[in-house]
Amino acid sequence: MASKKLGKQTLRLDNPPSIIGSGSVVGPKEGQGPLGGYFHRVCKDTLLGEISWEKAERKMLEEAMNLALEQAQIQPSEVDFILAGDLLNQIISANYTARAFDIPFIGLYGACSTMIEGMALGALLVDGGYADKVLHGASSHYDTAERQYRFPTELGTQRPMSAQWTVTGAGATLLANQGMGPYITHVTFGKVIDRGIQNANDMGSAMAPAVADTIITHFKDTGRGPGDYDLIISGDLAVYGHAITLQLVREAGYDLNKNYTDCGILIFDPAQDVHAGGSGCGCSATVVASWLLKHIWELKYRRVLVIGSGALLSTVAIQQGESIPGIGHAVVLEKFE
Amino acid sequence: MELFKAFVVGGLICVIGQLIMDLTSYKIATPHILVGFVAGGAILSGLGIYQHIVDFAGAGATIPLPGFGHSLAQGAIEGAKTNGLLGALGGGIEKTSVGIAAAILFSFLAAVIFNPKGD
Numbered sequence: 350m351a352s353k354k355l356g357k358q359t360l361r362l363d364n365p366p367s368i369i370g371s372g373s374v375v376g377p378k379e380g381q382g383p384l385g386g387y388f389h390r391v392c393k394d395t396l397l398g399e400i401s402w403e404k405a406e407r408k409m410l411e412e413a414m415n416l417a418l419e420q421a422q423i424q425p426s427e428v429d430f431i432l433a434g435d436l437l438n439q440i441i442s443a444n445y446t447a448r449a450f451d452i453p454f455i456g457l458y459g460a461c462s463t464m465i466e467g468m469a470l471g472a473l474l475v476d477g478g479y480a481d482k483v484l485h486g487a488s489s490h491y492d493t494a495e496r497q498y499r500f501p502t503e504l505g506t507q508r509p510m511s512a513q514w515t516v517t518g519a520g521a522t523l524l525a526n527q528g529m530g531p532y533i534t535h536v537t538f539g540k541v542i543d544r545g546i547q548n549a550n551d552m553g554s555a556m557a558p559a560v561a562d563t564i565i566t567h568f569k570d571t572g573r574g575p576g577d578y579d580l581i582i583s584g585d586l587a588v589y590g591h592a593i594t595l596q597l598v599r600e601a602g603y604d605l606n607k608n609y610t611d612c613g614i615l616i617f618d619p620a621q622d623v624h625a626g627g628s629g630c631g632c633s634a635t636v637v638a639s640w641l642l643k644h645i646w647e648l649k650y651r652r653v654l655v656i657g658s659g660a661l662l663s664t665v666a667i668q669q670g671e672s673i674p675g676i677g678h679a680v681v682l683e684k685f686e
Numbered sequence: 687m688e689l690f691k692a693f694v695v696g697g698l699i700c701v702i703g704q705l706i707m708d709l710t711s712y713k714i715a716t717p718h719i720l721v722g723f724v725a726g727g728a729i730l731s732g733l734g735i736y737q738h739i740v741d742f743a744g745a746g747a748t749i750p751l752p753g754f755g756h757s758l759a760q761g762a763i764e765g766a767k768t769n770g771l772l773g774a775l776g777g778g779i780e781k782t783s784v785g786i787a788a789a790i791l792f793s794f795l796a797a798v799i800f801n802p803k804g805d
Binding site: 507 | 801
């Protein structure tokens with residue numbers, strides 16, 4: 350009998366772990382966006398002195414993790430596990446970054462939901478007494494993602510209006526069994542939901558049903574509603590996915606109109622010509638690790654539901670005529686006074 | 687006047703491509719435009735129509751992708767006349783060989799000298 354399970358998909362943590370440090374490293378475009386002042390480091394370009402985009406991405410992830418450790422004044426030797434992932438084949442950004450640390454590594458793939466997936470799993474490790482300190486990280490890079498999922502940027506292909514701009518950035522958080530908060534109090538793991546969207550240039554619409562499903566299930570499992578949260582924020586549904594999620598959740602009887610936003614909408618200004626908004630693991634990772642944690646720390650939001658959103662496709666699946674399945678994983682971040 | 691005609695015709699061909707991209711479903715992607723234009727140029731060339739466009743607009747018709755299709759088709763036709771079946775197969779590539787080699791050489795040089803900007 351799973352005593353800490355609420356309803357179908359939610360877990361309640363009896364000893365809520367605390368986030369004790371975070372780091373975020375972004376590219377210049379993100380630095381020029383509305384949240385530019387919150388990121389720990391804004392890079393001058395997206396290559397970081399490396400000879401490939403892929404090498405640059407790993408450099409950012411490693412730096413984000415080091416920044417989180419520095420902020421908490423923790424040595425890598427004190428960390429029990431690293432949980433990390435990214436968008437590339439075989440999650441090489443995470444693998445090769447973990448190579449630089451002498452810490453047991455658990456690699457994850459949740460597409461753009463990886464950061465929240467990692468935070469949820471890390472929270473379980475700490476709450477369950479299996480770890481004292483866990484480091485999470487996720488990264489994405491505009492050029493590596495375009496090469497991975499669509500066309501290499503060297504080709505100069507045009508992007509349609511519903512496309513999103515993959516965030517060039519890496520975020521990391523350090524979780525511990527003791528601290529001043531923000532705490533992770535609940536996690537809700539999502540189911541894969543596929544409504545038949547096939548357009549790889551419109552991820553937001555493909556992921557929205559899964560995110561809506563996780564939100565609704567979370568409310569049912571916990572008995573809470575939108576009013577119990579100061580903020581509900583999804584990972585990277587951007588403009589179109591955000592609207593669809595609002596509608597789907599409203600149909601289930603919950604009104605998110607007052608306090609629901611999305612990292613993909615926050616991270617860029619429409620004037621930056623990013624079409625529908627930001628996406629990628631780095632989107633939720635950098636926004637959570639900087640802007641969101643700061644706002645919770647300063648008690649501007651005390652209780653926040655964060656839902657990472659992932660599109661679980663590959664180019665091969667799309668070429669073979671498959672549609673795009675989505676997933677949404679949620680954590681509740683809370684700071685008691 | 688020649689420059690103007692080349693500009694207008696070449697530009698119009700690109701406008702057609704842009705309209706196709708903007709007005710069709712996401713399933714029509716840039717590779718479809720590429721293949722469609724080359725094939726379209728080859729067909730118009732085989733029917734004898736494209737040569738008139740070339741006579742009118744010069745480089746405005748030969749440089750865009752349908753112009754490449756035109757060269758492929760004309761090369762195949764010429765090859766067929768001199769060498770039969772083998773000429774039909776090889777003629778198109780023979781006629782476009784300098785263009786293809788130049789494209790490979792210049793893009794290689796560009797890749798060696800410059801770094802991609804990314805955005």
